Amino acid sequence: MVLGHESSGLIKEVGSEVKHVKVGDRVAMEPGQPCRYCDRCKAGNYNLCPDMAFAATPPYDGTLCRYYKLPGDFCYKLPESMTLEEGAVVEPLAVGVHITKQAGIRPGQSIVVFGAGPVGLLCMGVAKAFGADKIVAVDLNEERLKFAKSYAATDVIAPQRESAEDSAKRIIEAAGLGDGADAVIDATGAEPCIQTSIHILKTGGTYVQGGMGKSDITFPIMAMCTKEITCKGSFRYSSGDYADAVSLVANGRISVKELITKKVDFKDAEAAFEETKAAKGIKTLIAGPA
Secondary structure, three states, rough: OOOOOOOEEEEOOOOOOOOOOOOOOOOEOEEEEEEOHHHHHOOHHHOOOOOOOOOOOOOOOOOOOOOOOOOHEEEEOOOOOOHHHHOOOHHHHHHHHHHHHOOOOOOOEEEEOOOOOOOHHHHHHHHHHOOOOOEEEOOOHHHHHHHHHHOOEEEEEEEOOOOHHHHHHHHHHHOOOOOOEEEEEEOOOOHHHHHHHHHEEEEEEEEEEEEEEEOOOOOHHHHHHHOOEEEEEEEOOOOHHHHHHHHHHHHHOOOOOOHHHEEEOOOHHHHHHHHHHOOOOEEEEOOOOO
């Protein structure tokens, strides 16, 4: 099947009812088409639509092709200040926007993000734009921690082989989190990170699961209950998240250029996937077919 779901492009043809974009416009492409009729869609949570047709999710082909057809309202016109490359990164940024909204970040709060990959980094950037005072990045990869510090993190910490409780205590002390963090986002899906996250939170804090790992894990439910923690899942993006992502970049509140570490020709797409699999760089972009 055709892969690809993080994309931007040039409008080549529009239907008669499409008014907000025209041929030649540069757009960020939201790659999921919900049914628009179910209860979840009508409530604005179309990411939870049971009949979602999402690019590169079987049986639906993805966007890595010459032409891709989308409903007009899922094409977001890019302002002149944004490049097509930045437009392609709007998709993972929208994921970061949705996760960070789920965390309810407000000005002056503290947040810990496990995982300094693309989504984790973008969550840090969104948290900074939302006014978080302290943003702590936790990752095994020293290069990504170095990047996180230059990008949006106020503190960076590498995990060690220790219990979840000891790890949480060490992170709290190293980052000066006092009674704990207001919010924690896990962008790894790794069981030790999830366990540590719950112990890092202050009482009444919010935990958001953004990364996907094993289907079943051992979870510190006692700590969750006694601290009355709010635990939330996060899946793709929902109403308003894509538009917010475009706005954050267009208004200069978030920069995504630094995340684009390489761009390859369409014919070299396979090599780009291999480099991504090997965790080389942050974001490798594939140019459209000539």
